[in-house]
Amino acid sequence: MxxxxxxxxxxxxxxxxxxxxxxxxxxxxxxxxxxxxxxxxxxxxxxxxxxxxxxxxxxxxxxxxxxxxxxxxxxxxxxxxxxxxxxxxxxxxxTRPDPSGPVEDDRLRLVFTCCHPALSMEARVALTLRLIGGLTVAEIARAFLVQETTMAQRITRAKTKIRAAHIPYRVPSGQDIHERLAGVLAVVYLIFNEGYLASQGKDLLRVDLTEEAIRLGRLLLVLVPEDGEVAGLLALMLLTDARRSARVSATGELVTLQEQDRGAWDRGLIVEGQELVRERVRAVAAGAGPPGRYQLLAAINAVHTVAPSSSDTDWSQVLTLYDRLAALDPSPIVRLNRAVAVAELDGPAVALAQVDRLADGLDAYHALHATRADLLRRLGRSAESRTAYDRAIALAANPAERAYLTRRRDQLRG
Amino acid sequence: MARYLLSVFGPTDPPASGGSSSRSELLQEWADTGAFNDKLQREGHFVFADGLEPASTATTVDGRGERPVFTDGPYLETKEHLGGFWVIEAADLDEALALAAEGSRACRGAVEVRPFNTPESIQALLDS
CATH class of the missing domain: 1.10.1740 (Rna Polymerase Sigma Factor; Chain: A)
Incomplete structure (x- = not known):
């Protein structure tokens, strides 16, 4: 029926x-x-x-x-x-607003309540997916590989705290809104990355979470169209997700940006993401204030997705954008990603020297060792490269990533 | 309006005010805390506030048995103890957190913000 x-x-x-x-x-x-x-x-x-x-x-x-x-x-x-x-x-x-004034969407109040900084990050993610996204508790539990009762408890506890501690149901006032909005964007980006990078479990991608994050990003852009970082985050997610199907091979192995079949990228998502980036570039040129982290990351992804091949990439543009990002966020992970662009422009030796300076802080991060392994391989230092691959494989949580790293290691000569 | 307890935690043994620099720091801390208390009063948030003697001066009492048992020392053996507190009234958690941040800066300590029971929460407890 x-x-x-x-x-x-x-x-x-x-x-x-x-x-x-x-x-x-x-x-x-x-x-x-x-x-x-x-x-x-x-x-x-x-x-x-x-x-x-x-x-x-x-x-x-x-x-x-x-x-x-x-x-x-x-x-x-x-x-x-x-x-x-x-x-x-x-x-x-x-407290209902004056109907003649600007109508504030109730959904935006709900977003700020769900992503309140007094709640744990896990609780913010769960509440956002349940109350804004409409996922069932079972779906959220499955996406984060926890028991349904555990997830139900997490949501109940968060709702109890909201009630007991009087977490307000409102959009923060003028001076607080940017900081609070940054917190909301962090929740959405975490949901996206949890789907895209799948830190646990056997699947490299968890499509339901990436799609949900993009949907939340679109909703936020409707609710807060004037904030450049909201558009930046949506563009970043679209341009990243566009490469989804090219990112894992038929045999379940991770495929790096360099090796991806660019014909398999989703053109529709790329066009949409690039248009958002162009709008932000125009807005910044018109005096909208300097771009934040998400706008810069989106711009980097726009440069990658506009290039017909890896070797055609405008690496100096990528490096300039990473420099601006490093000025905002001088974290070693940003500098590690910047070093990848340096390798393309100034060669692997220069990049390796920069990566080695980050080694102490990022020793437990598999991407540091994977990057080092690749640079050492390009320099013909096979034995050292093999050691670095071993370390990266031991630290990588994801099977697709391990499969890729293992193949690269086994291709080394000498 | 909701009522919150703002607790300040610090090391079990307060730093000795031997040196002149630590003495002047302590005086500045008290002055800042006093100014913050004045602001709470002025803006109608203040219910009660005070500082406590070191946790080593506490006595723990258990009166649940036939005869009360008295034990020297605080209830919890931890490195950091409650050193003082405010009871405030605020419109909601956002306002309470903003006030706690100011209080924390003034008294040079981390502050825990916790809501008090309300008639509604007690009713909900009875209903559940």
Whole structure:
């Protein structure tokens, strides 16, 4: 009886409307638990009824109304606590903004609550995926390879802290917003990287998380279009994700940027990402303030994705961008990545000297040893290269990466 | 308005105020903390605040048995102990955290911010 078209429509409505329904209910009832549960119930009713009755003319409105009724039912059932929620309801109604002023999207409030710095990073990620992304607890648990009960506990504990510690449901004021927004972007980028780099487990890529992060990035750009770093992060994720299918070989081995089949890159994502980068370059030229970390990383990826081959890459442009990034963030990891561009411009010997200076701080980081191994190989120092590959293989958590490093090591001569 | 406990933690044995530089540092710290307390008063956040004698002066009492047991020393054996605290009222956690950051700077110690029970949270506890 299930019509695939209706199912697809329900999935689409879920993606588009979930955060809006949860956010509106949170504002109205002042309680994340009630909002989440009522929204989930409303979607469950939709899954049951819509295949039979067809989609309502305004699915979002239907869901909001249904969820609101469910929330009120729940509050009535819990008659002992009714007084409290009525008080909360009146309080929240009284804070409703002047309708003639700019309408602040409730979803942005929800984003800032979920990514509040008083919550642990793990809790911020889980809450964001659940309340903004609409993933189920089971899906989030699977993505992070933890037990469902563990993930449920993590989310419950975070919601309890939000309530007990009075973490506010609002967009931070003027001077705090940039710092707080940087925290939100860090959560989204962590979700993306968890999907893209898959630090644990057997899969190199976890597509669900990268796609979810991009979706969150798109939503943030709608909510905060004036912030360059929001556009920068979305561009960075698009340009990185565009290379997804070229990044792992048919035999499950990591393929480096140099060796990737550029024809397999997703042109649509590249065009979209590059356009965002160009918009930022224009905005900066027009006086929008210097680009931040994500805009610079996006620009570096734009340079890579515009080159028809690795050897055609404008490495001096890449190096200039890394210099600007290092000025903002003088971390050894930025300098390690910069050294890769140095190798292309000034040769592997110069780059190796720079990488060796980072060795103490990054000794436990597999990419340091992988980079050293490659530079030593190019310099013909096979024995030292082999030692570095061994170290990189021992430290690499990901099987696809280990397979790649092992092949490169075994190709060494002498 | 919500009520928060701002606890300041520090080493078990406070540094001896022997040298003149540490003495002047201590006086400056007290002056800064006093100024912060004044600000809390002025802006209506202040409920209570005070500093404590070293943890080595504490006595732990267990009155749960037939006869109370008295033990010399603090309840928890740790390297750092509660050295003082504020009880404040703030609109929400953001305001409490901003005040805690100021207090931490003034008293030269890390500050733990913790909400008090509310009638609602106690009701929720009873309902659960």
């Amino acid at each position: 299930t019509d695939p078209a209706v199912e697809a429509a329900i999935a689409r409505v879920h993606r588009e409307e979930w955060a809006r329904v949860v956010a509106a209910l949170t504002r109205r009832f002042g309680d994340l638990d009630i909002a989440e549960e009522a929204a989930a119930e409303a979607f469950a009713v939709a899954v049951e009824r819509w295949p039979r009755d067809g989609l309502p003319p305004n699915p979002g409105g239907w869901l909001s109304t249904t969820a609101t009724r469910r929330a009120i039912d729940r509050i009535r059932r819990e008659s002992q606590r009714m007084a409290k929620h009525q008080a909360a309801l009146m309080l929240h109604d009284s």
